[in-house]
Amino acid sequence: MAMKVRAAVAHRQKVPLTIETLDLDGPRAGEVLVELKASGLCHSDLSLFDGSRDWTDYPLLPGHEGAGVVLECGAGVTSVKPGDHVIPVAIPECGECPACRSTVTNLCDHYFQPWPRRPFSLDGRPVRAFCELGTFASHIVVRETQVCRIRKDVPLETVCCLACAGATGIGAAAYTARVAPGTTVVVFGLGGIGTNVVDGARICGAARIIGVDTNTAREASSRLAGVTDFINPRQVDDVVGHIREITGGGADYSFECVGSAELWRQAVECTRIGWGMAVMVGVPPSVETVAFRPRSILEGRRIMGSYLGNVKTRTELPQLVEWFVEGKLSLDQLVTHRISLDQINSGFDLLKQGSALRSVIVY
Ligand SMILES: [Zn+2]
Ligand SMILES: [Zn+2]
Structure with missing residues (x-):
């Protein structure tokens, strides 16, 4: 059924979101109508309207970290039914595609193919939904292939964060690096994503997790998540040399969660000769160039990119929910604010102030 929904819409760059009433078309064949219960605020949403990314497709409905309940299914939908709890997923x-059939990537071929459908409209004008989701609306219509069914006994206003931040961080350790038990891990940047990497590494059985952050206030919380050694780069002359020294030659894995070209270099160089793996989670500004010593790669180190933690979004994401139920994830301590849709702009103001602060809209 077609319906009216409240939503936070971006109309152009460097202007706050406005709360609008949008028209939402009903689900067609292969599509699902989801009533969202919650949506997290992510830096990627902010970058669509704060001028940091050259996005031009407006009006735009951001939001890609939701959780909710299936209300209605279009023809041919078989994997979910009304009443199911789901996490809508960006990828x-x-x-069936080569990527989905492979065991090495979560990047379904369909992620890179445009989906021309626009379920949302404003006064008859189509509204683009970010990631084909648009979770800053109370209801969304998405493809069946973009909803992950989860168990019904978990709080949707917490597990929504698994859709982006959780998958990105936990997955980087568990599904990109596949951290082996007994190994040594370095995490650069202990904000929300970095803390999720620490969770993932600890769940995988890492013996030692070295956290690197200039913010001393993050030491206590990251130790709760599993950091065994905390390094403040402001107090150490040569971070790479220091890590090599305390690990006896370098870490088995490193994770860059800041988005700095210089830290990408350090993440590579601090790993061990022969098999050290540096996983890149942070995104440096596109104008930056990353420079490595050629020898650091020749010596057998590996660099891995990690997109949404390499978590297959429908078949592997439920495992993260299981870890949450088992009390292994720090999501509760990471969600710092619960807000209404009307407070979304102040939620983004908080996000700008510190990356460890996470606000979740509760519908
Ligand atoms: Zn696929
Ligand atoms: Zn995100």
Whole structure:
């Protein structure tokens, strides 16, 4: 059924979101109508309207970290039914393309193909939904391949964060690096994503987790998540040399969660000769160039990119929910604010102040 929904819409760059009433078309074949219960605020949403990214497709409905309940299914939908609890996901998992059939990537081919459908409109004008989701609306219509069914006994206003931040961080350790038990891990940047990496590494059985952050206030909380050694780069002359020294030659894995070209270099160089793996989670500004010593790669180190933690979004994301239920994830301590849709702009103001602060809209 077509319906009216409240939503936070971006109309152009460097202007706050405005709360609008949008028209939402009903689900067509292969599509699902989801009533969202919650949506996290992510830096990627902010970058669509704060001028930091050259986005031009407006009006735009941001939001890609939601959780909710299926209300209605279009023809041919078989994997979910009304009443199911779901996490809508940015990357589809069709299950059939070469990427989905492989065991090495979560990047379904359909993620890179445009989906021309625009379920949302404003006064008859189509509204683009970010990631084909648009979770800053109370209801969304998405493809069946973009919803992950989860168990019903978990708080949706917390597990929504698994859709982006959780998958990105936990997955980087568990599904990109596949951290082996007994190994040594370095995490650069202990904000929300970095803390999720620490969770993932600890769940995988890492013996030692070295956290690197200039913010001393993050030491206590990161130790709760599993950091065993905390390094403040402001207090150490040569971070790479220091890590090599205390690990006896370098870490088995490192994770860059800041988005700095210089830290990408350090993440590579601090790993061990022979098999050290540096996983890149942070995104440096596109104008930056990353420089490595050629020898650091020749010596057998590996660099891995990690997109949404390499978590297959429909078949592997439920495992993260299981870890949450088992009390292994720090999501509760990471969600710092619960807000209404009307407070979304102040939620983004908080996000700008510190990356460890996470606000979740509760619908
Ligand atoms: Zn696929
Ligand atoms: Zn995100």
